[in-house]
Amino acid sequence: MIKNISNLGDAALYCDFGKEVNKETNIQVIKYFKTIKEKNILGVNNITPSYNKLIISFDLKKINFNKLRKIIDNIEITKSDNIQNKRFQIPVCCEKEFSLDIKRLEEILNIKKEKIYDNFFEKEFFCYMTGFIAGMPFLGDLQENLRAKRLDTPRVKVPKGSIGLTEQFANIYTFESPGGWNIIGNTPLNIFDNSKEKEPNLINPGDLVTFKRITKEKYQNYHE
């Protein structure tokens, strides 16, 4: 449930679902997101779900904070605990040229590289949100022993397809971008398709994701 609604500037609602960052809270956020989106409320421009917040921006010419707040306050969320989610298996190649920060992680976590990979590949991840750059999924939760901070100085260019780890999350760089996550591999799969008018991103909030290790040969000959 929404714990508190405040204004973010004069053209957005800031819905706070509480301090806890866990799947249960995030599922609530996603349910609100889906329900509000389906309602097509006049004047609403964008709805951005994240771990425990929902930001709703609107056109100040058509609606204002108090009017929209009343609508959101009165929205009823269906009781069903299930959100429809898809399952994906993402192929990842962990050859040296792709695993840019595996050595750093071995040192920081004091765990051997093979153990890091074993743990990572056995985990089923939950997609909390997508964004920052187009289609980038924020996946959790990583096992406690694999949690590390961001790089001290972010890379100017992280290659497209890179798989990164930071704290309890994993993500996939949908295209080349600056970034500070610890890179452990690369996927040949296109996670965000610019040419698609509908649903350009593969993974959406609420979806379940596992990773599968592939050889360099398979990576090079990968066809979707």
Next chain:
Amino acid sequence: MNKNYFEIIRAGINSTFQDLGRNHLYHIGIPFSGAMDNRNYLLANKLTGNNHNHPVIEFAYQGPHLKYHGNPINIAITGDVSFKIKKGDNLIDGKCYQSFILKNNDELDIISTNKSVYGYLAISGTFDLKFQWSSCSTNTKANIGSNNGKKLSNNQKINIKEINQNFVNTKLNYVNTKIENIRVIKGTNFNYFSDEGKKTFFKNEFKVSKLSDRMGMRLEGKKIENIIETNIRSEGLIKGVIQVTADGFPIIMLSDHGTIGGYPKIGVVISADYDKLVQLTPGSRVKFQEVDLNSAETLFKLYDLETQNLISKI
């Protein structure tokens, strides 16, 4: 074979196609984009007889130098811009907020914006563009929008699909004013900052950094002291949000901003001041001034009325 087109002799620093931007895509990481200075964008279209969501060319600092080929066409430039029109041996000084007719082989040289960043070129016709998610707006960092998501380049052609033939001469008396006090509403993490930090934010001057573009505007000045945490859980952003990064300096989210961010939000620029904010050139000095939500809404109504009033005068 397209018979009406612009030949680009010089593309300019950052010339892109823009319209009103795209909505309903933040949740997958695609920002709003669109013309940075909404009022000047709308005026350019009205001066050339277009509807309010018609693609135009936005340029920053130095604009494009174009040679026109085809049937006569009306053009208008808005902002605070120096430009010249070459008709054979005649060189005409251009004036903003006024329509000009371009004929075959005429040249339009948009030399520069004056003490501002963005200007707009609209035509009484339709550029031949591929839209993406119902908008031409170009985000060059993510390669989204028309022209393959890229800025215009030298020796490229800009094709024009159709020309609206019944054009009339239009003119508007309007002067852009510069902003010194940016009005803001307190942000959702305002209490992350010490009393001293809050004072720094509202009492001190900040300088617009060179590291500013369509994504964001960085500011330099006295450091704003954070007493809680320099990171927050990543959450949604909107344009106008002022985040304070770990180094203590503010950064304002502009139209191509990343859709989520993890720095504390000290304030949000009010909608009424956005057009003037984006026109601040690097080196400009600004101060932040607090207003409440009610005042911000009233100020936006006034801003919108003034815009509508200007449009109705054309």
